[in-house]
Amino acid sequence: MNKTADTLIQFSDVQKSYDGKSLVIKNLSLSIFKGEFLTLLGASGSGKTTTLMMLAGFESPTRGEIRMRGKPIEHVPAHQRGMGMVFQNYALFPHMSVAENLAYPLKMRRMDRTERDIKVKRAIDMVQLHGMEQRRPTELSGGQQQRVALARAMVFEPDVILMDEPLGALDKNLREHMQYEIKQLHRSLGVTVVYVTHDQSEALTMSDRVAVFHKGDIAQIGSPSTLYERPNTAYVANFIGENNTLTGTPALVENGCCHISLAGGVTVKGSASHLNGYLPKQVELIIRPEKIRLTEASETSYRAVVTDKVYLGEHIRVHLQLANEHKLVVRVANDQASRNLQCGHITGFRWDVADAHAFPLN
Template structure:
């Protein structure tokens, strides 16, 4: 799949051109990857385990070599350049800090390896300490730090030699929810402040949507879709992306009349609904799946909509309720609705209407 950067006026900083990767010479874990990354971009590689996102990052870092294809940086091939000569900072999930070194010594290490003088090392270490707000902790060892503080040290070590690119492999996976969300904000602020290019790997879709300029959704060794978070969430190009990013109700039906981009679908539940047709018309002639997000469904009185269901359950989640509706054929529709008195007053087993805007429903050929 070809991808276009959202920075069209710039030449790409990094390009992966027809890259393939096989570990056994038979099975490709990366199929035919084409990807351009702009200077200063925050690009997230998102996908499930085994989708190829981490292998791609390891090839960028120089820890793995492509079986075929080319990786370029600044227009020059780098697939045969050793990792330590690529000028990229790396942040690992397990931090990979030297346990016998202090914070300051951990930060100084990559500078010593590059042959910098003592005064310059001290200056850069101090700047990195300030950057991640670890004042007064220079003499501590990793075991004396919290998980969040260790993550800050790992981040500072990746940035201390001022690389063009920082690669991050699930760097927040070991942190608890609140700290993870805080560190997401901190990393994004540092990215904006420094203007460095970041390539970030995660399986957490919320993390990807929160932090990224663009997200590349990986599936079976290729990019299923790449784009900004809004387009991925609101305009998925295929069923995989639609179901992997966020939550969707999937309703099976038969296509009827098409009016431009809109398509009527006769649901197996017994009524006709409308949504946006995705893909070529010839692909939508047999059975189709209509996908609609829970937050895009509106509840109403049963006489206000031709879409009818029975209230099966409600789940209280503080600021909102998850309402389970049962259709005539036994399918369940989940609705995410504000927590208000009218919804709480509904009774299980009650007939209820619901509706949605056609532009919020996406119709794909049934898988």
């Protein structure tokens, strides 16, 4: 795919300050491609929601430019940008029925009654709310209200749908179900979705690409698998998913492998791809629990004491303590071997060098 030709929205060196002093957004440059599902992921205050609000037209950049189809939109009013919006609190009109809520954005666009009715029916079919057209929002469950909010954002067939923490008010099971429904709607309609969340699992599940925000800028952007398997900073590695972190002194870098001395005389190995060919004073080695394999204790394996086991159904979390008192968590399959592990016993463990990322310790 020619991404340049497929760019729908472009942020170029965008800054945003609310007080004229501190920058909430710092020199943001971001391309959003036509038809993609892009998630803006980050902790509270990282700048993700401010970015969405600038795109929606509810906030204006302090500096820089936002273009859509090559044309600046900073001065285009929100209602003229052709974007649908879904909020966490649904923002439905309580005095209107489902059908009236869906018809409202069409009325604002002065669409005639016949065409409005056709589009409302199509939207009802799309989110499977047959028979609920005359109900008020207070007569619907949380999941049904969220479907109405989705349908209202899509009913006028916008080019872009913006979603600001849309599933934050739902319980876990309903949240997971709605994630699937939103992704299916995205696939079937081919609409561009820009989605804001602080939930990393949600971002990995739903997105074509994820932009990880940190202190007003993008720390890394890429596919879910790229961010999870190949984080380019310690911040991204720690923010996405669960990790073990070992801090030590790099003793040697050779053939892309970093030898790291830990306290207590233990030496471990990890990928040196983020060290840029030099040896910092200290590094942190980051390895995910599922990347560690338990083995028989031997001279060729790392060794640790099993200090705890946590049964979690489909897998077991095994807690290890190395000789230097560094601790690790390992996620292993729920099989006979893992069930036979005993607390206090010594076990061996290994990992592939490529799965353990060494980052300079700032």
